[in-house]
Amino acid sequence: MWGAGKFALIMALLLAALAAGGGDAEAQRRRGSRHDRHADDCRVPGCDWNEAEKHSGDAECCAASRPVICVYSFEIGRRHVYSQYLAPVDYSGVQYAISGRWSKAMPFAPRRAMMSFGARVAVFPTMFNPRKTASMMGVDVGFSWSMSAYWRTSRNFMFSIGGGPDLEAGGVALLKNSNNPAAPNLAASLAIDASAGWRGRIGRLPMEASYRIRMPLAGAFFMMGYGETYYELWVGNRTDLVHFGWPGNRQKVDSHLTLRLDFGKTAMELGYRFELNRAHANNQTYRFYSNAFTIGVIPGGLKLKSSKPRLP
DSSP states (O other), rough: HHHHHHHHHHHHHHHHHHHHHHHHHHHHHHHHHHHHHHHHTSTTTTHHHHHHHHHHHHHHHHHOOOEEEEEEEEEEEEEEEEEETTTTSSEEEEEEEEEEEEEOOOOOTTTTTEEEEEEEEEEEEEEEEETTTEEEEEEEEEEEEEEEEESSSSEEEEEEEOOOOOOOOOOEETTTOOOOOOEEEEEEEEEEEEEEEEEEEEEEEEEEEEEEEEEEEEEEEEEETOOOOOOHHHTTOOOEEEEOOOOOTTTEEEEEEEEEEEESSSSEEEEEEEEEEEEEETTTTEEEEEEEEEEEEEETTOOOTTTSSSSE
């Protein structure tokens, strides 16, 4: 009898333990499902899942963490310049550039609005004419700010469209010239930008491919008069120097195709950038285009390995 009682007591304890374990597993499954829903909701620009899972609501989740996403890049490629003010032929040479882009989700619409700021410095120290009898040098500095609307069509595709101001300053110099040694490149405009992206894997390595394009719509730019010397500017001839810019007399396209590889705490960005800039005024043309290979680093990574991405 005592043996049967011990057996019944042991079985009762086992059943109670199994029931408690099943209840804990069910509660854990429900908590995991809730966290998965929050992870999906927080896959927005600058929203960190690790912070989001501490909260219980979508608004709290996406407002909890909106870090600034930084991309720092180095570029090397080739630039072709035609400045009718300096010379009637094309000059071409190697171009080097460094750039940075900072993005952050907005607090008023963290799942639909994103703010970005970009800066870039490009130098082309030696460019030659076709016969290599003269050389030209130059530098360009650009700043851009944009507010974009962002949305997802599925778990793998992302799109954005927006715009904002652009500032550009720089120029080229042909020191062989005595009267007209340099041609400035100064412009301010309102630009539109758009992007499309897709997430996938290369083997077991998470990746993100994207394409971004930016074009100015209206603004102002500086253009010297044909054959006008800087001495004439000094003595007061300053008419017809600043012109209203629109796609009819100033065209610019800045496009960037990138592939981002997520290694965990750091991500790498490989890309190709094509840039075209053309301005026409005062019966002369300033034009350049460049092709460059880019390589960049994203501190903090994309968080794609754990299926809890940091970026859209």
